Amino acid sequence: MSHFDENDLIKLMKLSRIDCSAEEKQRFFKALSRVVSYMDQMSEVETTGVAPCNHILETMTNVMREDEVGQTLSRDTFLSNSPSHVGGMIKVPTIIKTTNS
């Protein structure tokens, strides 16, 4: 059905925000090519007019409830796992570069 090539892998790394070493790239390319061609066997199944299964529970209905104020995490608790924070805010490296014209 489709041919998985190295450009696909480069694009996927970008989309997934995962940097890979050269050795990893080689390994993932081999593994993904094999798995993708295995998945192609689904094309044997006739699915014209078959609805996609979006949710599996037959009994599930939309549940409504009153909007009530409950307990939420405090800011300090939330920030306790952040790798870097200052003044009650999460700290990240520079996002927008300043240029001196």
Added chain:
Amino acid sequence: MHKLSAIELKDLFVKGEISAEQIAKHTLNRIEKYDADVGSFLDIHADKMLRKAKELDAKKKSGQKVGSMAAIPVAIKDNINIKDTITTCASKFLTNYKAVFDASVCKFLEEEDALIIGKTNLDEFAMGSSTENSAFKKTKNPWNLTCTPGGSSGGSAAAVAARLCPLSLGSDTGGSIRQPAAFTGIVGFKPTYGRVSRYGLVAFASSLDQIGPFSTTVADTALIMQTISKSCPYDSTNIHQDAPDYLSCLQTASLKGKKIGVPWHFLEKLSEESKNNFNQAVEVFKSLGADIVNIDLDILKYSIAVYYVLATAEASANLARFDGIRYGVRSQKATNLEEVYEFSRQEGFGPEVKNRILLGTYVLSSGFKDAYYKKAQQVRTLMVQKFKEAFSMCSLVLMPTSPIPAFTIGEIQDPLQMYLQDIYTIAANLIGAPAISVPSGFNKNNMPLGIQIIGPQLHDKEVLCAAHSYEQATGHGKIIPSYFDNEVSK
């Protein structure tokens, strides 16, 4: 004491023949003696467990009513949150992540006075079938320490199989409870999708994930299911119906006149050894009065392809939250925001997790989404229909749990080959059905084998009853691996 089931332990405690503190100490002693061999635990909350045990003893002494899980030690897979303790998901990414809330299942267990021991090993983010993908260590199979215990809930399975504790919780996305249960000779149950709240379980594939127990008897599974099947407002897929009294139901369990479906044609490729074992189990069902009927589930040959499209697609979305910003380990090399994402994920995730994120991103990407993701959803619909047809002819389906017994550590290197091991377990996740693995004997190398009973959605009770009848007639699960069958004195 290690030979006792959870129910037997609780009964001794309730009768006053043993204290919760004695049970807690016994458990911690066994873990100290044996876990270096098995490697089932990642973190042991000894102080917390002993404190809870002492509180429970005082509660009982004061005449207060104790909970339904009183003094029963329970181990928790390390992708389920326990407040103020580390939840790693066996990933380097989360080595420093301290849970800020309790998973509902842990809250329910605490409320019923269970003794939570600590966290067990798993394949990183529950992605794997052998627990070899843990970033921290490899868990061993108590029946042969050179073999894997299966996965991804291998730590929870091995802990119960080695009788370090009578009960544990795992999570099952494509067989991660049932396959390790079969590999280690114990009971493993994946409830109906939504039956058990997943609030506090780190999400892998949200349309498939379900929390469930490991135990040495079906009755113990029924007991813990009653505790953890409570309605939960924090999980939108939770079934808001009270669970029946599973334990009482077992007492009247009977297979007499029950129609049990077997997909004989789909099982044709089973190895001779596994086929013989399965056929023996079928004979037991017949001898208990069940009527075996042939059903057509040939569509399941596509289940691995469908599963690995859907599970990886969902995983790629679920794991996008690991960005090195709000929690987890941030790369020290990163100098800008893009690098925070890319380097943190590069350094934090192991190879199988990266592989699955990349695959999931591929099947969702523009140009391929219809050919893979949508196609897989359509084939999933057809599988649901085929099972509906099957369940119109029978009340339960019987299959082996795994095509092979436990394999040696390092034996399966190819990811696709590893995925193919899930051929019999995936279907229950794809159709949201309850399914149990029960010990069905041993192969010529004395490694355990398991059979699997699948029921229609919300027929968890019927599945447990059938498993109980089979267990009572056979008793394979009573056998303890000899290396661990010693009383620990201290």
